[in-house]
Amino acid sequence: MSPAIDMDTSVDTAISKLQRMMTIREFETQVNLLFNQDLVRGAVHSSAGQEAVAVGVAGQLDNRDYLASTHRGHGHAIAKGASIHGLMAELMGRSTGVCSGKGGSMHVTDASVGLLGANGIVGASIELGIGAALTCQVKAEGHIAVAMFGEGAVAQGSFHEGMNLAALWKLPIVFVCENNNYAVSLHVKDSIAAPHVVDFAAPYGIPSARVDGMDLTAVEKAFAEGADRARSGRGPTLIEADTYRFMGHSRGDPAFGTYRSKEEHQSWKNRDPISAYANARSIGDETVAGLEVEARHNVQDAIDAALESPMPVPSDAYRHLFWER
Ligand SMILES: Cc1ncc(C[n+]2csc(CCOP(=O)(O)OP(=O)(O)O)c2C)c(N)n1
Known part of the structure; x- marks a missing residue:
C-alpha cells in the first residue's frame, strides 16, 4: 500500500476535512434513525466508516469534475459539495430535495456540483463515469471524471469493459474501488479471482494503487496522482481503498453477528477514519467535540427544514423527466 504523506497545508484545512467527514457520519447516523421512524422511505445504505474515501477523493475535485456514485452514495454527495439540506429533503421525499423528492437515497444527484448521481445498479457508475470522461476529453478543458464502486462491481462485465475502453481511449478517469470487504454478505475472497482488486489493472495497462481507505491522507495521495494523470492526458488509474462499513x-x-463477527467489526472500528485523522493531525478533543456539536446542529437543521417542506404534488409527476427550458 502507498505510505501516507501529509497533503495538508494548514490546520484550518485539516479541520475542514475532519468536519466534512464528521458531517457525513452524523448525516448517516440520523438517516438511520429517521429510517427506523419511517420518515425516510426506500432502502438506504450507510457509508459510515468509509468517510475518508469520500472526502479524500471528492475533496480534490471541483464542480466541473464529474463523480458517478453508487447505491452507498450519501458520503460521496456530501463530499462533492451537495447541500445536506437538499440531500436530507430528498431522502425524506420532499419537494425541496435535490431531485425534487422523486429520487430518494439511491438517486441523489446534483449536476451543479458535478455529482452524476447515486445509483442502484451495481457497476453502472463505471459506465456513467466513462461517458463523463469522454465528455471531458472532447471538451479538453482539463476536467476529469471519477467512478466510485464497491468491490462487488469487480466481478461484473461493466468493470472490465470500462477498464478496457478507458485504457484504449486514454480517458481522463480515476476508478475508485471502495473495497469494504463485503457485497451484502459475500466476502471479497469469494467473489473475485485475484487477491486484490488492483491486480486487474495491469492486464489493461492501467496504473494502480492500493491504499488504506481508513487513512484520509493515504487516499488523498493516491487520488492526487490519479487525478494528475487524468488531467494531463495520461489516461486512467485504478485505486483500491481498503475500508469497512460500520x-x-x-x-x-445487522452491523455484525451474522456474516461478520463482533471482533472483526470492532477491529475496524478501532481504526475509525475520523479519530485516526484527528489523532494524526493532533486535532484536540475540545476541537473535535466542537465539530461534533456543529455537525449535529447542521444535520438537525436539515432534518427540521425537510420536515417542514411539502411532499411533491401529483401534478408534478411527469415533470423533471426531460430537460425543460
Ligand atoms: C447489477 C446489480 N446486481 C445486483 C444488485 C443487488 N445488490 C445491491 S447492493 C449489492 C452489493 C454491492 O456490493 P459492493 O459493490 O461491494 O458495494 P457495497 O454494498 O459493499 O458498498 C448487490 C449485489 C444490484 N443492485 N445491481
Whole structure:
C-alpha cells in the first residue's frame, strides 16, 4: 500500500476535512434513525466508516469534475459539495430535495456540483463515469471524471469493459474501488479471482494503487496522482481503498453477528477514519467535540427544514423527466 504523506497545508484545512467527514457520519447516523421512524422511505445504505474515501477523493475535485456514485452514495454527495439540506429533503421525499423528492437515497444527484448521481445498479457508475470522461476529453478543458464502486462491481462485465475502453481511449478517469470487504454478505475472497482488486489493472495497462481507505491522507495521495494523470492526458488509474462499513448493508441487516463477527467489526472500528485523522493531525478533543456539536446542529437543521417542506404534488409527476427550458 502507498505510505501516507501529509497533503495538508494548514490546520484550518485539516479541520475542514475532519468536519466534512464528521458531517457525513452524523448525516448517516440520523438517516438511520429517521429510517427506523419511517420518515425516510426506500432502502438506504450507510457509508459510515468509509468517510475518508469520500472526502479524500471528492475533496480534490471541483464542480466541473464529474463523480458517478453508487447505491452507498450519501458520503460521496456530501463530499462533492451537495447541500445536506437538499440531500436530507430528498431522502425524506420532499419537494425541496435535490431531485425534487422523486429520487430518494439511491438517486441523489446534483449536476451543479458535478455529482452524476447515486445509483442502484451495481457497476453502472463505471459506465456513467466513462461517458463523463469522454465528455471531458472532447471538451479538453482539463476536467476529469471519477467512478466510485464497491468491490462487488469487480466481478461484473461493466468493470472490465470500462477498464478496457478507458485504457484504449486514454480517458481522463480515476476508478475508485471502495473495497469494504463485503457485497451484502459475500466476502471479497469469494467473489473475485485475484487477491486484490488492483491486480486487474495491469492486464489493461492501467496504473494502480492500493491504499488504506481508513487513512484520509493515504487516499488523498493516491487520488492526487490519479487525478494528475487524468488531467494531463495520461489516461486512467485504478485505486483500491481498503475500508469497512460500520453499519449493516441496508435496512434490517445487522452491523455484525451474522456474516461478520463482533471482533472483526470492532477491529475496524478501532481504526475509525475520523479519530485516526484527528489523532494524526493532533486535532484536540475540545476541537473535535466542537465539530461534533456543529455537525449535529447542521444535520438537525436539515432534518427540521425537510420536515417542514411539502411532499411533491401529483401534478408534478411527469415533470423533471426531460430537460425543460
Ligand atoms: C447489477 C446489480 N446486481 C445486483 C444488485 C443487488 N445488490 C445491491 S447492493 C449489492 C452489493 C454491492 O456490493 P459492493 O459493490 O461491494 O458495494 P457495497 O454494498 O459493499 O458498498 C448487490 C449485489 C444490484 N443492485 N445491481
